[in-house]
Amino acid sequence: MRLLAPLLFAITSFALAQVQSVPQEVKVLLAPSLDSWRKLQIDPACNTVDGHSDHCSQLRNQRDSQILTLSQMKGKTADESIAVLFSFGVRQNEGDQGHDLICIAAARGSGMIKALKKYRSCTLDISAEYPKAMRSEIPLCQRAIDLAIDIIRIHSAKTVCAAD
16 A cells, blocks of 8 residues: 555646646636637537538637637747647547648748647646637647648648648
């Protein structure tokens, strides 16, 4: 039993170390788009196969517009906000491998690498505030971040994102 307690403490400490804290200013920038996204996720009408009502389309357009606005902002806080978005919505079952976020990050250039590395755990202290359906599958999130970093490093955004 004496050996088990330190092992459990070590495992718990490691798990807690994996959760990345998100600065308040990043949370503020993300709030509009994540709140719109949450409304989409919790609205039963928007989560059906035929969830293409005007209301649902309006929410999707609002969320997409907010993410586009965020992508056009400059600075470290905006970079971190884009990096945090990888922890939301990258889901294999929905066919999204993070391509749009990868292209947004790549378009921002080498300044994004630090922010992407910072949030590579894809487990954030704000994750619990949002429905599980919004949160990325961690391995997919990490692969998308790694791909974004590779694209930035080899300056291949124009090739990978050309059709966007």
